[in-house]
Amino acid sequence: MTTLEIAAQVDARGLSCPMPIVRTAQGIKPLQPGAIIEVLTTDPGSQKDFVAWCRSTGNELVEQSVDGAVYRFVIRRK
């Protein structure tokens, strides 16, 4: 589906607000600028939360998709 090289993955499935954001913030910290992180969540609120989080932190939301009840976000570190 994508040719992006994923450097890290955050599995926040089953977790509710604000844990997906928190786990992503913790997971993206040690990465190099430009590295890609993939996040999986099941919290419906995370769809808008990740857009807001990326806008506020300056990280780039490269991809956003839904597979059943699982939301997938691909984010490039600032």
Next chain:
Amino acid sequence: MTLTVERPTETVPASPVGTELDALAAAIADVEGLPETAPQPIEAAKTELHNLVIINYSGELEKTWAAMLLASTAGAMGMQCKVFITFWGFQNVIKDSKRITGRNWMQKMMSVLQRPGISHRKLSKMDFLGMGPWMVYRLAKQYKDATPKELMEIAQSLGVEFIPCQMTMDLFGIQRTDLIDGMGEPVGAATVLGLIQEGWTPLFI
């Protein structure tokens, strides 16, 4: 008596408001000079006003939860965030293991009557001698919600600073050793108001 009828028409200003303001603007421009570039308030607000100071005043479970949730999210959002702990908020930052705090009998009695520690908070409604919090925690576990204690630890790990209020520490006889690790130096209200003056967004919870 006819004078009273005529009077209002005389007091109406002869010149329209617009021209008066133009004259005022011209006078200000004379004194201060014209602005060199057009102001961009929206962009400025976006880059500058992203600091948050939470004044944690309450020690009830639901309010503690909200305060810790916002603090940890602010940390995750990369915002600079401080939590000013005051009055009942101290019950959130006294170690869970600490049973009795205070220097004199009254201070000790207060801690006996209300057990300190973030894991021992009561609900303001439907507490039912601990039945309410027990159910809330059970539901939180079921829905994988982080507890206030977890959120507080996450907030600290994300760089959120918890600063205690000196006045409350004196009032309740709370010592630095009673508090959780990683707390800042005790400060007063002026520090918080200073942050607000600098443009930090305050929340009083």
